[in-house]
Amino acid sequence: MTLRQLRYFLSAIDLGSFTAVAAHMHLTQPAVADQIRQLERHLGVQLFVRLGRGLRLTDAGAEFAVYAQRVIAASEEAEESVADLRTLRSGTMTFGAFGAPAHYQFADLIKEFVTRFPGIKLRVRGRNSSVTADDVREGELEAALVVLPVDDTGLSVRPVARDEVLFASADPESTRQPVSVEDFVRTPIVLYETQYAFEDPTRRQLAARTQALGLSIEGRIEVEHLETALQLVAHGLGNTYVPQAVTKSPAFPGNISTCSFAPRMYDAFALITRRGSRVSAPIAEFMRLVESHMRLVGSAFPHGELQQADNPMPTAVRG
Numbered sequence: 001m002t003l004r005q006l007r008y009f010l011s012a013i014d015l016g017s018f019t020a021v022a023a024h025m026h027l028t029q030p031a032v033a034d035q036i037r038q039l040e041r042h043l044g045v046q047l048f049v050r051l052g053r054g055l056r057l058t059d060a061g062a063e064f065a066v067y068a069q070r071v072i073a074a075s076e077e078a079e080e081s082v083a084d085l086r087t088l089r090s091g092t093m094t095f096g097a098f099g100a101p102a103h104y105q106f107a108d109l110i111k112e113f114v115t116r117f118p119g120i121k122l123r124v125r126g127r128n129s130s131v132t133a134d135d136v137r138e139g140e141l142e143a144a145l146v147v148l149p150v151d152d153t154g155l156s157v158r159p160v161a162r163d164e165v166l167f168a169s170a171d172p173e174s175t176r177q178p179v180s181v182e183d184f185v186r187t188p189i190v191l192y193e194t195q196y197a198f199e200d201p202t203r204r205q206l207a208a209r210t211q212a213l214g215l216s217i218e219g220r221i222e223v224e225h226l227e228t229a230l231q232l233v234a235h236g237l238g239n240t241y242v243p244q245a246v247t248k249s250p251a252f253p254g255n256i257s258t259c260s261f262a263p264r265m266y267d268a269f270a271l272i273t274r275r276g277s278r279v280s281a282p283i284a285e286f287m288r289l290v291e292s293h294m295r296l297v298g299s300a301f302p303h304g305e306l307q308q309a310d311n312p313m314p315t316a317v318r319g
Contacts, residue, residue, distance in 0.1 A: 001039060001042050001043075003071070003072065003075055004035065005035050005036070005038065005039040006039075006068045006071055006072055007072065008021055008025075008032050008035050008036060008039075009036060009039060009047065009064075009065070009068055010065065010068055010069065010072065011024065011025070012032070012036065012048065012055055013055075013057060013061075013065060016054055016055060017053055017054055017055055018032045018033045018036065018055070019053065036048070043060075043064065045058070045060040045061075045064075046058050046060065046061070047060065047061035047064060048061055091119075091120055091121070091282065092120070092121040092122075092123065093120060093121070093122055093123070093142075093280065093282040093283055093286070094122075094123040094124075094125055094141060094142075095122070095123070095124050095125070095141070095142075095143060095144065095145075095283065095286055095290075096124075096125050096126075096127070096132040096135055096136060096141040096143065096144025096145070096146070097124055097125065097126045097127075097132070097144060097145050097146075098126065098127075098128070098129045098132065098145060098146050098147045098269070099126055099127060099128045099129070099193070100126070100226060100243075100246070101124065101126050101145075103243065103245045103246045103248075103249055104163075104245050104293075104294065104297050105293070105297055106124065106293075108293070109289060109290065109293040110122060110124060112289060112293075113285070113286055113289055116285075117282065117285070120282055122286075125141070128193060128195070128196045128199070128200055129146035129147045129148075129150050129200075129201050130150055130151070130196055130199040130200065130201065131196070132144045132146050132150075133146055133150035133151060133152075133155065133272060134151075136155060136272050136273065136274060137151075137153065137154045137155055137274065139274065142273065142274075142277070142279045142280060142283045143271060143272065143273045143279050143283050143286075143287055144271070144272055145160075145269055145270070145271055145272075145290055145294075146201075146269070146270055146272055147201040147202065147267045147268065147269060147270075148201055148267075148268040148269070148270050149201055149204055149205075150201060150272070152272075154274060154275050155272045155273070155274060155275055156272065156273050156274070156275045156276075157270050157271075157272050158270055158271045158272070159268055159269070159270045160269055160270060160271055160290070160291045160294060161268075161269045161291070161294040161295065162266040162267060162268045162269060163243050163244050163245050163266065163267045163269070164243070164244045164260065164264060164265070164266050164267075165202060165205070165241050165242070165243055165244070165261065165265040165266060165267055166241065166242055166243070166244055166247065166258040166259060166260060166261070167179040167184060167239065167241060167258060167259050167260070167261055168230070168233055168239060168240050168241065168242045168247075168256050168257075168258045169187075169233065169239040169256065169257060169258075170233055170234055170235070170236045170253075170255055170256055170257075171236075171239075171257075172257045174187075174239070174257075175257040175258055175259035176259070177259065178259055178260045178261060178262035178264075179259060179260075179261055179262060180261070180262050181206065181209040181210055181213070181215075181261060182210075182213055182215065184206075184239070184241075184261070185210055185215050185216070185217055185218075187238070187239045188220040188221075188237070188238035188239065189217065189218070189219050189220055189221075189238050189239060189240065190219065190220065190221045190222075190223070190229045190232045190233055190237065190238040190239065190240045191203070191217070191219035191221070191222045191223075191229070191240070192222070192223050192224065192225060192226045192228070192229040192240070193224070193226075194222045194223060194224050195224060201267070202241065202243075202267055203217070205265060206241065206265075209265075219238075220237070220238045221237060221238055226242070226246065227251070230242065230246075230252065230253055230256065231253065233253070233256055234253035234255055234256055241261075241265075242258065243267050244258075245297065269294060271287050271290065271291070
């Protein structure tokens with residue numbers, strides 16, 4: 001019994017005749033019929049009843065078809081596994097990230113990946129999570145790490161970690177105790193991510209909290225980049241919000257102090273793929289490294305550390 005015989009057998013079921021199988025596979029009808037006869041002799045049963053130019057499965061044929069499909073599926077999976085190993089040796093892959101991966105030591109993550117897989121060219125494209133989610137949904141990216149919430153239409157979303165979002169001010173008196181969002185919006189505020197405004201996930205969280213109180217967020221100053229916002233806060237021109245990881249950066253202004261919001265607020269990170277798709281082997285490996293890396297980064301935080309999901313990433317991500 002051979003895989004070729006099984007493929008002819010299953011094709012005959014789908015197409016209804018040996019002639020149709022021969023035409024589909026660019027063979028002769030006698031060649032297809034001979035392979036099916038050899039399969040029947042090997043099994044000792046008749047698989048088809050010949051009806052003129054058509055075919056009808058026997059009971060034995062219907063029973064055998066179930067197992068034939070499993071064998072073919074297993075052989076294809078085995079072939080894919082070898083192809084996956086081959087793709088880990090060469091090629092180019094692009095992974096999407098939220099807008100500020102540098103604050104989460106992504107350089108160390110990238111170094112680990114390229115050291116393990118030196119033949120792969122890696123691109124990490126960082127943009128606001130709302131746009132990155134669109135890129136995954138539209139097939140421009142296989143996968144990405146984003147900050148929630150994002151529009152999850154057509155996406156598989158797997159939360160993997162979180163980082164506390166802190167109130168930041170140049171006035172140390174204002175950070176001696178947790179700050180409510182109600183008190184926050186009554187101070188001069190420096191907002192960032194101007195291009196994406198309230199599509200930005202963290203701003204969306206703040207907006208949801210303030211709307212529940214009948215309030216709104218209005219920036220005294222709005223800029224594009226977090227680093228610029230922090231410089232303005234350091235000059236005493238307003239207060240802002242900042243992920244805890246950013247406060248660990250050597251470039252974080254020394255005269256800015258932080259405290260938690262009341263109640264605490266978190267940026268939740270998630271790995272996303274297109275729903276129903278299977279990612280390539282390099283992307284699957286990179287996703288596993290991303291999850292482990294985010295857990296390691298969070299281990300240095302004194303409170304509100306990065307929390308992670310309990311179950312590991314699968315080899316290939318499916319929706």
